[in-house]
Amino acid sequence: MAELWSLPAHALVAGYAAREFTPSEVLESVLGRCDAINPSINAVIARDDAAARRMARASDARWGAGKPLSDLDGVPVSIKDNLLMAGLPATWGNRGLRDNVPAHDELPVARLRAGGAVLFAKTNVPELTVQGYTDNLLHGPTGLPFAPELTPGGSSGGAVAAVAAGIGPLALCTDGGGSIRRPAAHAGLFGLKPGAGRIPRGAGFPAILGAFEVAGPIGRDARDVETMFRWLGSSVETATTAPRRILYARHFAGQPVDPKILRASDGAAEELRRLGHEVVARDTFDVLAGIDAIWPVISTAGVAWLCDSDARINETAGEAVQAMARAGRALSARDYAGALVAIEALRLDYQRAMAGFDLLMTPAIAAFSWPREKTHPEVIDGQPVGPRGHAVFTAFANALGLPAMTLPLAAPPGGLPCGVQLVGMQGADELLLQIARSWPEAR
Structure with a gap:
């Protein structure tokens, strides 16, 4: 029998119902x-x-009585450290919040607790969850389990x-500019x-x-991710998947992408075609280039406000956060x-560009994982890039409030995973x- 820690959540729930093992045994594993x-x-x-x-x-006891609270009852779930969970520190990766232990749960955490999930741990984040890698002066850097010297990205890197x-089949995370989707791609989730x-x-x-950031699930199994979403959110049943028309953008505004990631993404487009969908590929998709000017305004203004509002954070923040705060303070209300x-203009431009299509597909990441002590890869496909060069595909969905999901792509022998x-x-x-x-069967 497989180790209990290796089982997906739906297999755990099936085992509880069949009395093959208990939530306590799973937790210990x-x-x-x-x-x-x-x-x-x-x-x-x-x-x-x-x-x-x-x-x-x-x-x-609930499973013994045949009265589970939900399909997550007894499932170990970790909580990202920028989400409040009663009884465990919520440090947001900041030294000034080292001793911050809330007495209450944030709403999605409370919802998981109400469903009987076993909330057992907090996971590491970059400071204030505004970086694309996972390291901070309080807890240090996080690495990938199959390559501990490499970063899982951020900000949901610990998760x-x-x-x-x-270490648990599911994690509750947040995504403000790609913080769920990019780390999931780096980890094959x-x-x-x-x-x-x-x-x-x-x-x-x-x-x-603001509304850029939402809470959402990460998991090894798509069924588990769906179960967690349906429990946490206002979900509705929909008809079975009919063939869809998908626009596949290989680049945004010509920005560089690792050639191996592009080849893997091209393969994913073929898989979707084999599933019956129509996939129309374009080498570059320029309509979303404006997000590069929007996201920094929202993020640096938010960091400046937070640092000026909380002396604990301001006095202990690392240099990256301090630099963001300085940039935010230089902005005006007119800039914000x-x-x-600009977001509303981008929304209209995107709707026009997507006329006739149901979905947009892109690579989830532009670069594979890099050394975990570094903030970002400095070169992608031979071109110098800045701190967000690896993250070009994701922030627009936050700005427009659109749902987006990473589908994992298996790593080749000796290589690293990525995703679309x-x-x-x-x-x-x-x-x-x-x-x-359908994705595991398709692959």
């Missing part, structure tokens, strides 16, 4: 896995084993490293950024990215309003999940 591998990857930064065991024993390592408003937020840290106006991103129109979260369910 996951905690043992964490003890064995976390020292090398630094994915989990806080645990409360006693509280987790109490949750697991309560789930044992994807944990799930990929078998499924990651869903829900559309705006689909998963309620509140009772957490200040929303410095201009960014909001599917972006739907408003309300198409379920369509993305339906396509994802």
